[in-house]
Amino acid sequence: MKSVEVYILSGFLGAGKTTLLKNILKQEQDKNRKIAVIMNELGKVSIDSDAVSDDIPLKELLNGCVCCTMQGQLEAQLQGMLSQYDLDAIYIETTGAAHPIEVLDACLSPVFAEKLAIGSIVTLVDGARYHDRRALSIQLQKLLQEQIHHADIVLLNKVDNLSESKQASLVFDIQNIAPDSKVLLTQYANIRLSDFQHLTRKQQKEHQKTHVQLDLHLKTYVHTFEEQIDFDAFEDFLRNMPDTIYRIKGYLSFTHSQDTYLFQYSYGMPLYLKEPVKMKKTLVFIGENLDHAWLYDQLEALQK
Ligand SMILES: Nc1nc2c(ncn2[C@@H]2O[C@H](COP(=O)(O)OP(=O)(O)OP(=O)(O)O)[C@@H](O)[C@H]2O)c(=O)[nH]1
Numbered sequence: 001m002k003s004v005e006v007y008i009l010s011g012f013l014g015a016g017k018t019t020l021l022k023n024i025l026k027q028e029q030d031k032n033r034k035i036a037v038i039m040n041e042l043g044k045v046s047i048d049s050d051a052v053s054d055d056i057p058l059k060e061l062l063n064g065c066v067c068c069t070m071q072g073q074l075e076a077q078l079q080g081m082l083s084q085y086d087l088d089a090i091y092i093e094t095t096g097a098a099h100p101i102e103v104l105d106a107c108l109s110p111v112f113a114e115k116l117a118i119g120s121i122v123t124l125v126d127g128a129r130y131h132d133r134r135a136l137s138i139q140l141q142k143l144l145q146e147q148i149h150h151a152d153i154v155l156l157n158k159v160d161n162l163s164e165s166k167q168a169s170l171v172f173d174i175q176n177i178a179p180d181s182k183v184l185l186t187q188y189a190n191i192r193l194s195d196f197q198h199l200t201r202k203q204q205k206e207h208q209k210t211h212v213q214l215d216l217h218l219k220t221y222v223h224t225f226e227e228q229i230d231f232d233a234f235e236d237f238l239r240n241m242p243d244t245i246y247r248i249k250g251y252l253s254f255t256h257s258q259d260t261y262l263f264q265y266s267y268g269m270p271l272y273l274k275e276p277v278k279m280k281k282t283l284v285f286i287g288e289n290l291d292h293a294w295l296y297d298q299l300e301a302l303q304k
Helices: 017-030 071-084 100-107 127-131 138-149 164-177 212-216 231-240 292-301
Strands: 004-011 035-040 058-061 089-093 116-126 153-157 182-185 218-224 245-253 260-266 269-275 282-288
Touching: 004 017, 004 100, 017 035, 017 089, 017 116, 017 153, 035 071, 058 071, 071 089, 071 100, 100 116, 100 138, 116 127, 116 138, 127 153, 127 164, 138 164, 153 164, 164 182, 218 292, 231 292
Parallel strands: 004 089, 004 116, 035 058, 035 089, 116 153, 153 182
Antiparallel strands: 218 282, 245 260, 245 282, 260 269
16 A cells, blocks of 8 residues: 655744745646645634645644644544545645644554655744844744754755855754754745655654743734725834734735735735735734734724
């Protein structure tokens, strides 16, 4: 019986996991391989699921992290996919707060032992964020380190935001943490399947368990706008919000235009992309110790 390859895409919030997944799915489809995707998001609503075309089986695990509270659900999803489809590979996109080994553990249930072949753990690192990692809380720094330490391949991504000397020093730092891992410098997570498929998996190393809810205090907040908002006021809000908001994504529409925009924010960088389809105007925030009442008031005020 052939076994289904499983790949785990890991990396901190906004590092480029969905960008990588899109690249990979295109290459897998060009090779006519049958692929399924499991996406795990910390928030209650899914923003990234559009990255996966309708002909690819997709299961979403929302509002929690597979590495702690949702391991059982991941096992159930894997089981369901294996019985429903004849697959070549399953990709699991973890939340930015996930510990890759905990996710791996959930895939190693005795129930699947003969059906799944763990391919590799691919960890993405946002170059500029990693360079400034000391600004993050100790727990988050530890998490970034663990995500790198357990990777079979590390992508130092967003190198377009890094000077050559910073790139070199970060590769050195990463190789110190993960001496046996392959490290690639990437822009928009542009790699080939052969870069990460059929790597020899390392032995599982000892790891320190880091739970999203208990240790990291990472919280999510979801806000839905009824009305269009003022663009300049929104940009002011972004400049003034606490720097412990690490990630925002969702859909917006502004008073100056009839268009809907997909909005992405990671590590200080906002990005607005015109969205052809009208979407509910919902933003998901992820950060440490989020003050929900403050966010609610600030965001509601943007509609006035
Ligand atoms: N400048 C630059 N931006 C990038 C690069 N790769 C990804 N991005 C952008 O970074 C933002 C976050 O990328 P995603 O792929 O959504 O990141 P993610 O890790 O899936 O994010 P979460 O699921 O929220 O953890 C998006 O706006 C991407 O277009 C890169 O190499 N350079």
